[in-house]
Amino acid sequence: MIPAAFDYARPTTVAEAVSALAEAGEDGKILGGGQSLIPVLRLRLAYPSTIVDVSRVEEMRGVSDDGDAIVIGAMTTHHEVMHDALVAEHAPLIAQATGTVADPQVRHRGTFGGALAHADPAGDLGAVALALGVEFVATGSGGERRIPASEFFLDYLTTALSPDEVLTAVRVPKLGAGWSSHYEKFNRVAQAWSIVAVAALVKRENGSISEARIGLTNMGSTPLRAAAVESALAGADASAAAIGAAAEHAAEGTSAPSDLSGKSDYREHLARVLTKRAVLAASGS
Incomplete structure (x- = not known):
């Protein structure tokens, strides 16, 4: 099927993405890797007025060390997460679960943050996020805030993200030895x-x-x-x-x-x- 008509924005910074979402109102949708949203659009299960494509927002990519936590950018692909040295050292559970996501083609396109924000209870990463006690970093018109994993998933395909917020990163605490x-x-x-x-x-x-x-x-x-x-x-x-x-x-x-x-x-x-x-x-x- 062919999706319903929508406006399209392709920002290159988080600030531009937030601005585009704010302008779209409650009918805006973020497009990350497209592995969840595109099928929903094609089946006309969603009718967003605006698609905000964050694929060119480089500040949302990569894995970094931040002292007592590692930070995984929301636009980091599943494949990149699976093969990252920091993830392997400090959060191997993430790599183990990510390796079971779909197939290699999807893992090369799908994103870590996109899968979590989609909040499908059959998705693999939500349970992992809860077990690890991660924090979700969201940026919106009111600035940046951190949402504990225990407060992030509200219902089927529903999260604590506000309509004008972008999930920019996930903070994964280092659990230490043992x-x-x-x-x-x-x-x-x-x-x-x-x-x-x-x-x-x-x-x-x-x-x-x-x-x-x-x-x-x-x-x-x-x-x-x-x-x-x-x-x-x-x-x-x-x-x-x-x-x-x-x-x-x-x-x-x-x-x-x-x-x-x-x-x-x-x-x-x-x-x-x-x-x-x-x-x-x-x-x-």
């Missing part, structure tokens, strides 16, 4: 969208799990933290039995959808199974 991670995903062979996936971060001390952070993909209208599993794992030994018992709580507090890929009870079962696998892999058990 942490390990794993991303476990179950998807249809024909598609890379997660039926369910689990992002696991585990910190071990003296043979036990001192802390765990578990993010769930596609278990509700937004990415979720598996708080009951995290509580059960805190202080537990890193045995398969203890981890399996904790993983039984994975579906608590979720509202898994039912669709052609699986019923809600099937997703709840997958959440328990995948959580066990992810934590076992992350803890080295």
Whole structure:
């Protein structure tokens, strides 16, 4: 199909992008890598009055070290994130999950910030962002602000970004020594969208799990933290039995959808199974 008519702006700075969005009002849309927005436009599921293409805003690209955090520009492609040395050193969970996104063609075009701002609960990076406790850096008419991951995802395809705000970067805290991670995903062979996936971060001390952070993909209208599993794992030994018992709580507090890929009870079962696998892999058990 052919998208509905829209005005087009192609700024080269964040300030120009914010100005273009402000002028468009609530009907403006940001175009990053185009891997999510273009199909939506072609299906006429969205009718923006203005498309603001930020592909030439170089200040939104790249990965940098900022002391206690690494900063990933929103326009950094999935491929670049996967192969970045700082990401590999300080946030390998991001590289692990990004490697499962779609296919190589999409990963060369799709962007880290674009995928997060799209906020599809079946997308891989939202659960990772929650587990890592990232901060989203947004710039709008009122200046720059930082949004904790726990406050960013509001509902299906809905974030805390205001209509005139551009997601410019994501700040990922350095977790330090003792942490390990794993991303476990179950998807249809024909598609890379997660039926369910689990992002696991585990910190071990003296043979036990001192802390765990578990993010769930596609278990509700937004990415979720598996708080009951995290509580059960805190202080537990890193045995398969203890981890399996904790993983039984994975579906608590979720509202898994039912669709052609699986019923809600099937997703709840997958959440328990995948959580066990992810934590076992992350803890080295």
